[in-house]
Amino acid sequence: MIxxxxxxxxxxxxxxxxxxxxxxxxxGGCTAxxxxxxxxxxxxxxxxxxxxxxxxxxxxxxNGAVVERQCEVPYLAELDEIVKPYDAILSxxxxxxxxxxxxxxPDKPVFPALNTVFVGVNKDIGWYEERCKSCGxxxxxxxxxICPITMCAKxxxxxxxxxxxxxxxxxNSEADCAWIKIYERLKAQGRLDNILKITPAREWxxxxxxxxxxDKFRDKYSKKETK
Amino acid sequence: MSEHDLKPxxxxxxxxxxxxxxxxMKLRLAACAGCTLCAESCFMFMNKGKGQxxxxxxxxxxxxxxxxxxxxxxxxxxxxxxxxxxxxxxxxALCERCYCPLGVDLPNMIAFARKILRSQEIEADGQQAPEKxxxxx
Amino acid sequence: xxxxxxxxxxxxxxxxxxxxxxxxxxxxTRNVRADSPAEQKFRxxxxxxxSLIGQHPVMAVVSGLFHLCVFIAPLFAKGHNLxxxxxxxxxxxxxxxxxxxxxxxxVLGGVxxxxxxxxxxxxxxxxxGLADYALLALVAVPYLTGFIAYHQWLPYRAxxxxxxxxxxxxxxxxxxxxxxxxxxxxxxxxxxxxEHNVGRGDRVWSx
Numbered sequence: 001m002i003x004x005x006x007x008x009x010x011x012x013x014x015x016x017x018x019x020x021x022x023x024x025x026x027x028g029g030c031t032a033x034x035x036x037x038x039x040x041x042x043x044x045x046x047x048x049x050x051x052x053x054x055x056x057x058x059x060x061x062x063n064g065a066v067v068e069r070q071c072e073v074p075y076l077a078e079l080d081e082i083v084k085p086y087d088a089i090l091s092x093x094x095x096x097x098x099x100x101x102x103x104x105x106p107d108k109p110v111f112p113a114l115n116t117v118f119v120g121v122n123k124d125i126g127w128y129e130e131r132c133k134s135c136g137x138x139x140x141x142x143x144x145x146i147c148p149i150t151m152c153a154k155x156x157x158x159x160x161x162x163x164x165x166x167x168x169x170x171x172n173s174e175a176d177c178a179w180i181k182i183y184e185r186l187k188a189q190g191r192l193d194n195i196l197k198i199t200p201a202r203e204w205x206x207x208x209x210x211x212x213x214x215d216k217f218r219d220k221y222s223k224k225e226t227k
Numbered sequence: 228m229s230e231h232d233l234k235p236x237x238x239x240x241x242x243x244x245x246x247x248x249x250x251x252m253k254l255r256l257a258a259c260a261g262c263t264l265c266a267e268s269c270f271m272f273m274n275k276g277k278g279q280x281x282x283x284x285x286x287x288x289x290x291x292x293x294x295x296x297x298x299x300x301x302x303x304x305x306x307x308x309x310x311x312x313x314x315x316x317x318x319x320a321l322c323e324r325c326y327c328p329l330g331v332d333l334p335n336m337i338a339f340a341r342k343i344l345r346s347q348e349i350e351a352d353g354q355q356a357p358e359k360x361x362x363x364x
Numbered sequence: 365x366x367x368x369x370x371x372x373x374x375x376x377x378x379x380x381x382x383x384x385x386x387x388x389x390x391x392x393t394r395n396v397r398a399d400s401p402a403e404q405k406f407r408x409x410x411x412x413x414x415s416l417i418g419q420h421p422v423m424a425v426v427s428g429l430f431h432l433c434v435f436i437a438p439l440f441a442k443g444h445n446l447x448x449x450x451x452x453x454x455x456x457x458x459x460x461x462x463x464x465x466x467x468x469x470x471v472l473g474g475v476x477x478x479x480x481x482x483x484x485x486x487x488x489x490x491x492x493g494l495a496d497y498a499l500l501a502l503v504a505v506p507y508l509t510g511f512i513a514y515h516q517w518l519p520y521r522a523x524x525x526x527x528x529x530x531x532x533x534x535x536x537x538x539x540x541x542x543x544x545x546x547x548x549x550x551x552x553x554x555x556x557x558x559e560h561n562v563g564r565g566d567r568v569w570s571x
Contacts, residue, residue: 005397006397008400008402008403009400009402009403009406010400010401010402013402026270028270028271028320028322029320029322032270032320032322032323032324033322033323033324035324035559038270038322038324039270039273039324040268040324040414043413044406044410044413044414047406047409047410047413048402048403048406048410051406051409052402065274066270066273066274067274068271068320123389123391124389124557125557125558125559125561125565126559127391250378250381250382251382251569251570254378254379254382254548257541257542257544258542258544258545258548258549258552259491259542260542260545261482261488261491261492261496261542262423262427262488263485263487263488263491264416264419264420264423266487267419267420279486279487280487281486281487281489281490281491284487284490284491286491287487287490287491290491323558324559326560327560328416328549328553329545329548329549329552329553330548330549330551330552330553330554330555330556330561331552332556332557332558332569334558335569
C-alpha cells in the first residue's frame with residue numbers, strides 16, 4: 001500500500017495563502033487506509049485551515065470532496081463540475097493522484113497536502129513500514145522474502161558488507177542487517193545456495209519515469225516514436 | 228448463459244467458512260443495535276449515497292451480506308450472492324474507516340463476506356476469482 | 365434474575381474468549397509524525413468534532429439520557445428498594461418518588477424517540493425488522509406499567525403483576541438479544557485494532 005503522511009498545517013496554509021477559494025479533494029484508496037487523506041482527514045484539515053485563515057482576518061473559503069481514487073480517470077471525472085468555482089485544489093492523494101488531478105485540471109493550481117513516503121505495510125494501527133522500493137527487478141525469491149534494496153542501507157545484492165555490528169547495520173545502528181536476516185531466513189528453509197550465486201549489477205531505472213503497458217492491451221495504443 | 232453462471236453454489240463450502248468465525252461474527256451481528264451511527268463515517272455513504280442511501284451504510288452492507296449468510300445458514304442462490312457482490316464491492320472501498328459506537332469492527336466483517344463470495348468464484352467487477360485446484364498431499 | 369445474571373455472565377465470557385492478549389511491540393522512535401504547534405492546538409476541537417456528541421448531538425443526548433435513566437430508575441426506585449430490603453435485608457439508596465417518576469418519563473420519551481427514528485428516517489428503517497420494534501415494546505412496557513402502577517390509574521394488582529412479569533421478561537431478554545450491547549460496548553471498543561479503539565489495546569479480537 002502507498003503510505004503518505006500529511007504535511008503540517010502550517011506548511012499547507014503557507015502554500016494556499018494566495019488563494020481565496022480552495023477545494024480539498026480526498027481519496028478513498030491508500031491514503032484513506034493509512035489515515036492521511038480520507039474523508040475524515042479532509043474535514044479535519046478544512047476545519048483547521050478555515051480557523052487559521054479566519055484568525056489572520058483573510059477571506060478564505062474551503063470545501064471538501066472525496067473520490068474513490070485519484071489515480072483513475074473515471075473517478076476523477078466526478079470532480080469536473082465540482083472544481084469549477086475554485087481557484088486552487090488541495091489534493092490529499094499520494095503523489096501519483098496529485099499529478100493526475102493536476103493533469104486533468106491544468107488551469108487550476110494543485111497543491112499536495114501529503115508527503116508520499118513509501119510503499120509499505122500496516123504493522124499495526126497507525127504504524128507503517130516500508131517494504132518495497134519499486135525497483136522493477138524483484139529478487140525476493142532469491143532472498144527468501146526480504147528485500148535487500150529496501151532493508152539494506154547500501155542496497156547490496158550479494159551479501160553483507162562486513163560492517164554489521166551485533167547484527168545491526170553499520171550505517172544505521174537502529175536497523176538490523178538485512179543480509180544477516182536473509183541468511184537466517186534462507187538457512188531455516190534450507191536454501192542457502194541461493195546466495196552462493198553472484199547477482200550481477202543491475203540497471204538502476206529510477207532516473208526515468210516508469211511506464212508499463214500490458215501486452216494484451218498493446219494494440220489499443222499507438223506506438224510512440226523513440227528518438 | 229455462461230458456464231460460470233450455471234455452476235451451482237457450494238452451500239457446504241459456505242457453511243464451513245461461516246462456521247470458522249461463527250462465534251465472533253454472530254456476536255457482532257447480534258450486538259448491532261441498528262443505530263445507523265456508522266453511516267457518517269463512510270465516505271461512500273456521504274458521496275455516492277448523498278448522505279442518505281441506506282445501500283451504502285456500513286451496517287446495512289454487513290447485515291445484508293454476512294448477516295444474510297448467517298441467517299440463511301449459507302443457503303443462498305447465485306442471484307442473492309450477486310446482490311451481495313454489489314454491496315460488498317461496488318458499495319464499499321474497504322478503506323477501513325467506518326466507525327461503530329458499540330465497537331463492532333465492520334471492515335473485518337466486509338472482508339470476511341468477500342472471502343465467502345470469492346469461495347464461490349464471485350469477485351469484484353473485472354476480476355476473476357482464482358480457479359480452485361486440488362493440491363496433492 | 366438468575367437467567368439475567370447467568371446470561372450476562374455467559375455473554376461476557378464469550379466475549380473475552382474471542383479475544384487474545386496482544387503483545388506490546390516497541391516501535392522505532394525515529395520518523396514519528398508528531399503534531400506541529402498549530403496542529404496541537406486543534407487536537408481538542410477535532411477530538412470533540414469526531415466524538416459521538418460532536419457527530420450526532422441529538423442522538424447522543426437522547427440515547428445517553430435514556431440509557432442512564434433505564435438503569436437509575438429501577439435501581440433506585442423506592443418501591444423496588446422496599447421489596448429488596450424485605451426479602452434480602454439490604455437495599456440501595458432510594459430516589460424521591462417524583463424523581464423516579466420523571467426518570468420513567470424520560471425512559472418512555474426515549475423509547476418514543478427511538479420508535480419515531482426507526483419509522484421516519486429511511487436509513488434506520490432499512491435496518492429495522494420486527495425484532496427491533498418488538499424490543500422497543502419489550503423495554504417500554506415494564507416502565508409504562510411501573511408508571512401506571514405508581515399512579516394507580518388502573519387496578520393495582522393486575523398492573524403490578526404485569527409490571528413484574530414484563531420486567532422479568534426484559535431482563536431475561538437482555539443477554540439473548542441486541543440488548544447484550546449493555547456489556548458488549550463496555551469492552552468491544554477496546555478490542556478493535558482500529559483508530560476508533562479505546563484504551564491501550566492489550567486485548568484484541570482474535571479472529
